[in-house]
Amino acid sequence: MLEEIFTITFMTGLFSATIRLAAPIIFATMGEILVERSGVLNLGIEGIMLMGAVTGFLTTLQTGSLWAGMLAASIIGLVFGLFMAFLAVYLGLSQHVAGLGITLLSSGLAMYVYRLVVGAPTVPPIITPFTKIAILGLSQIPLLGEVFFNQYALVYISWAVVLLMWVFLYKTKWGLAVRTVGENPFAADTVGINVNLTRTICLAVGGVLMGVGGAFLTLAHNNMFLIDIVGGRGWVAIAMVIFGRWDPVGGTLGALMFGFLDAFQLRMQGMGADIPFHLFLMIPYLATVIALVIGSSSKAGAPAGLLKPYRREEKGG
Amino acid sequence: MRVILTKRHPLPHWLQIMIPVAAIIVTLILAAIPILFAGGDLKLSYITLFKGALGTRYNILETCVKACPLILTGLAVAFAFRSKFWNIGAEGQLMAGAITAAAIGIYTPAEVPAVVLLPVILFLGFLAGGAWAFLPAFLKMRMKIDDVVTTLILNYVMLHFMGFLLFGPMQQPGSSWPRSAAIVDNAHLPILLVRSRFHLGILIALTMVFIIWFINEKTVLGYQTKAVGVNPTASFFGGINNTKVIFLTALISGGLAGLAGVSEVCAIHFHLLMDVSPGYGYSGIPIAMLGRLHPVGTALSAFFFSVIIVGAQSMSRMTGVPVYIAELIQGMALIVMLIALLMTEYRVKVVRD
Numbered sequence: 001m002l003e004e005i006f007t008i009t010f011m012t013g014l015f016s017a018t019i020r021l022a023a024p025i026i027f028a029t030m031g032e033i034l035v036e037r038s039g040v041l042n043l044g045i046e047g048i049m050l051m052g053a054v055t056g057f058l059t060t061l062q063t064g065s066l067w068a069g070m071l072a073a074s075i076i077g078l079v080f081g082l083f084m085a086f087l088a089v090y091l092g093l094s095q096h097v098a099g100l101g102i103t104l105l106s107s108g109l110a111m112y113v114y115r116l117v118v119g120a121p122t123v124p125p126i127i128t129p130f131t132k133i134a135i136l137g138l139s140q141i142p143l144l145g146e147v148f149f150n151q152y153a154l155v156y157i158s159w160a161v162v163l164l165m166w167v168f169l170y171k172t173k174w175g176l177a178v179r180t181v182g183e184n185p186f187a188a189d190t191v192g193i194n195v196n197l198t199r200t201i202c203l204a205v206g207g208v209l210m211g212v213g214g215a216f217l218t219l220a221h222n223n224m225f226l227i228d229i230v231g232g233r234g235w236v237a238i239a240m241v242i243f244g245r246w247d248p249v250g251g252t253l254g255a256l257m258f259g260f261l262d263a264f265q266l267r268m269q270g271m272g273a274d275i276p277f278h279l280f281l282m283i284p285y286l287a288t289v290i291a292l293v294i295g296s297s298s299k300a301g302a303p304a305g306l307l308k309p310y311r312r313e314e315k316g317g
Numbered sequence: 318m319r320v321i322l323t324k325r326h327p328l329p330h331w332l333q334i335m336i337p338v339a340a341i342i343v344t345l346i347l348a349a350i351p352i353l354f355a356g357g358d359l360k361l362s363y364i365t366l367f368k369g370a371l372g373t374r375y376n377i378l379e380t381c382v383k384a385c386p387l388i389l390t391g392l393a394v395a396f397a398f399r400s401k402f403w404n405i406g407a408e409g410q411l412m413a414g415a416i417t418a419a420a421i422g423i424y425t426p427a428e429v430p431a432v433v434l435l436p437v438i439l440f441l442g443f444l445a446g447g448a449w450a451f452l453p454a455f456l457k458m459r460m461k462i463d464d465v466v467t468t469l470i471l472n473y474v475m476l477h478f479m480g481f482l483l484f485g486p487m488q489q490p491g492s493s494w495p496r497s498a499a500i501v502d503n504a505h506l507p508i509l510l511v512r513s514r515f516h517l518g519i520l521i522a523l524t525m526v527f528i529i530w531f532i533n534e535k536t537v538l539g540y541q542t543k544a545v546g547v548n549p550t551a552s553f554f555g556g557i558n559n560t561k562v563i564f565l566t567a568l569i570s571g572g573l574a575g576l577a578g579v580s581e582v583c584a585i586h587f588h589l590l591m592d593v594s595p596g597y598g599y600s601g602i603p604i605a606m607l608g609r610l611h612p613v614g615t616a617l618s619a620f621f622f623s624v625i626i627v628g629a630q631s632m633s634r635m636t637g638v639p640v641y642i643a644e645l646i647q648g649m650a651l652i653v654m655l656i657a658l659l660m661t662e663y664r665v666k667v668v669r670d
Contacts, residue, residue, distance in 0.1 A: 092322065108641055112639050239466045242462075276485045279478075289467055292462050292467065293456065311322065
């Protein structure tokens with residue numbers, strides 16, 4: 001078996017899959033970082049990803065257009081982000097319970113809508129998923145070209161999102177406003193930043209990213225919708241936010257780690273029946289817990305305003 | 318747009334009890350929207366829903382059978398949330414209990430009498446669930462790692478561990494399905510009522526309701542869990558060992574979920590299966606919230622959720638409305654309940670800037 005692992009084809013395949021499988025986590029992690037930086041924990045993430053997955057899939061199934069599916073997934077993510085804003089920002093409900101409520105509601109809704117549109121056929125319907133795009137020139141680089149530059153368009157977009165998120169948070173006036181709202185909403189209010197509006201926009205944009213991350217699973221990684229298709233990736237993204245200390249680059253490293261273990265586990269499954277592949281399935285999740293332990297040992301902490309609804313009337317809270 | 322919240326006078330006690338009832342009514346009204354979308358006839362849908370769950374003696378008893386794991390996971394969540402230990406891991410803890418029950422039930426000689434075997438299974442099943450909840454509690458108190466995330470992710474670890482067992486060492490010999498061998502007869506929880514599946518586990522669940530009520534209201538631990546939940550800093554300076562309280566909370570909470578797994582294996586399936594829990598652990602969250610974290614309230618709301626789950630199957634058969642309406646209603650109930658609680662505590666006013 002070892003000879004099989006240490007071949008160049010195996011390695012390029014493994015790393016190429018790592019990059020691919022990290023993409024949905026990267027989208028979701030970036031969405032959650034933006035939201036948490038503004039002071040809101042969005043536990044609706046798992047459900048929003050599932051809604052993105054089902055909406056993207058069904059739209060593509062009906063229209064035949066993958067990008068229409070992505071657009072629909074973005075819109076549904078936006079809508080659920082705004083719903084979370086209504087509950088957690090404007091009504092100031094417990095972010096924990098409101099987020100879990102959104103996840104429960106949207107999980108139920110996703111399955112309901114899927115069954116409504118598709119029925120219960122013996123063979124689940126499939127779509128033609130995205131194909132990989134080789135970037136001219138770069139994809140010819142030995143090894144690295146195949147791994148990095150022969151990927152889905154969405155993978156390239158996910159890298160762009162990381163870069164944009166980093167520039168936005170650290171290099172723009174708006175990013176500073178978001179971070180201020182997350183660290184000290186009272187100070188932000190004093191200097192004229194609309195705290196609740198900022199949080200609402202972050203939740204909306206974050207929701208779009210979560211929806212896209214979910215749709216990646218049905219439109220690129222897979223070609224069908226399964227009820228457990230998200231499989232805890234939303235929770236993994238939240239763990240990666242903590243692991244990466246609320247930093248886009250740190251979060252991406254976490255996502256890549258999960259992607260690597262996921263890719264490795266898939267390859268182990270494919271190698272033979274004598275390997276108990278369910279043990280390998282456990283590895284990415286166990287590693288996520290370990291990543292949390294490692295991440296939590298660092299000094300840098302969560303945004304100080306996280307989990308606290310902002311009410312002007314309750315100064316100093 | 319701004320929303321202004323001003324505190325109301327607290328509602329009188331008897332009205333407080335009506336909040337979940339109001340939330341249930343609103344939820345059932347809202348459920349009309351997805352039913353209409355599915356082209357279901359509203360009157361027929363609601364009638365078949367309630368008839369399916371409560372129409373005959375057998376249906377009522379089946380609803381009780383379904384309520385059993387829901388009461389236990391609801392209690393698990395309610396007890397944990399009281400001290401703000403965010404245990405979203407009841408699903409994994411349930412599986413830990415189920416695996417333990419199945420392992421003992423399969424590998425014990427058939428001669429061991431039920432009076433010995435059943436208490437052992439219940440105790441170890443409780444312990445297994447408690448141990449699986451203890452891990453995130455330990456990480457929370459000793460390493461300050463967020464309990465929501467760890468409890469959630471550990472669900473997937475346990476799920477895949479169970480998959481490993483059911484495709485590997487515990488798989489029924491000669492079978493290619495992820496299913497274990499059958500447990501011995503003496504590991505079955507006895508049926509208490511003829512022509513039904515009404516089993517001992519239901520009485521155990523109700524006993525747990527009483528025990529948790531007793532702990533909450535009559536013991537020092539109950540006072541401490543509440544104090545830690547309301548204000549951990551104050552409870553710490555008041556001389557309460559927060560870490561110890563959270564550890565005990567986790568053990569009890571996870572143990573209750575573990576018992577749900579035991580009862581499903583020993584009274585319903587008699588094998589270990591991948592779908593030993595169709596999300597009972599997650600349902601515990603809306604159940605506990607609707608029950609306002611009170612054990613009796615939790616038991617009542619578990620029964621309501623059971624009505625929805627059992628009734629949705631009849632409704633789906635009669636009207637073609639997808640059976641997932643039950644999940645949808647659970648999610649709606651949680652959000653409606655949250656808003657209802659807010660509206661009873663605050664006067665909500667929307668103003669335009």
